[in-house]
Amino acid sequence: MLIAPIDQISSLQTLIISIDEGIIGFKGQSQHKVMIKAKPTPTGLKV
DSSP, rough: OOOOOOHHTTTOOOOOOOOOOOEOOOOSOTEEEEEOOOTOOOEEEEE
16 A cells, blocks of 8 residues: 555654764865864864
8 A cells, every 4th residue: 555544654753863063074175174273173074
């Protein structure tokens, strides 16, 4: 069956993921590279 009955749909649980921002260390060339001197990893890509 392609469409699930209403009682099955209401019992599905929702997955909620929270992502905090951070800097991944990177010393190569990229126009997206940031430098924040006060951080433990001062140069890298902000995600």
